[in-house]
Amino acid sequence: MTANPLSPHRKAVIAALVVTFVTLAILFAMDRPPICTCGYVSLWYGDINASGNSQHLSDWYTPSHIIHGMIFYALGWLLFTKWGLGGKSAGKWSFTLAVAIEAAWEIVENTPLVIDRYRSVTVNWGYSGDSIINSMADIGWMSFGFYLALKLPVKVTIALAIIMEIVAALVVRDNLTLNVIMLVYPFEFIREWQALG
Numbered sequence: 001m002t003a004n005p006l007s008p009h010r011k012a013v014i015a016a017l018v019v020t021f022v023t024l025a026i027l028f029a030m031d032r033p034p035i036c037t038c039g040y041v042s043l044w045y046g047d048i049n050a051s052g053n054s055q056h057l058s059d060w061y062t063p064s065h066i067i068h069g070m071i072f073y074a075l076g077w078l079l080f081t082k083w084g085l086g087g088k089s090a091g092k093w094s095f096t097l098a099v100a101i102e103a104a105w106e107i108v109e110n111t112p113l114v115i116d117r118y119r120s121v122t123v124n125w126g127y128s129g130d131s132i133i134n135s136m137a138d139i140g141w142m143s144f145g146f147y148l149a150l151k152l153p154v155k156v157t158i159a160l161a162i163i164m165e166i167v168a169a170l171v172v173r174d175n176l177t178l179n180v181i182m183l184v185y186p187f188e189f190i191r192e193w194q195a196l197g
Helices: 010-029 062-082 090-109 112-121 132-151 154-172 176-184 188-195
Strands: none
Touching: 010 090, 010 132, 062 090, 062 132, 062 154, 062 176, 090 112, 090 132, 112 176, 132 154, 154 176, 176 188
């Protein structure tokens, strides 16, 4: 069996860890709370309208981060396998690229500009940003999504992503797709529908 050209080598994994630790330092420098200000850490926190949302290890936005990993895997395949950028071994750095993109988002997501944007155009009017432990967990969940895409057939990966989007939409009226739409070009009818939940 041929090895997947996007399987990271040791240097790529080490580089991804370095990116994660730099992100950790930046989030501390941004004065983000290390854990939920409630004083405890939960494996799962399910109320998206409470102050504990985006403060613990997993929540209803965890599937979005898993899907990020699947999308970043597809991006790596497109850049390094299909288009052949960077030569034969460039695909081995796809995971590092994925972690860098996710880490950059975790930093940007916790800036006042994006926090205010979430509050003004999405259903998350009480959003105050992520705790550091939640941001680190989000990078971990993205990594898990990348790993799933690396190991599973494409059809299974796509099916899992669709199922996660549907379940989140049905249960909490939000998901990755709706989140992106509402951040980029919000629709009032979506916001009204989300507010019903």
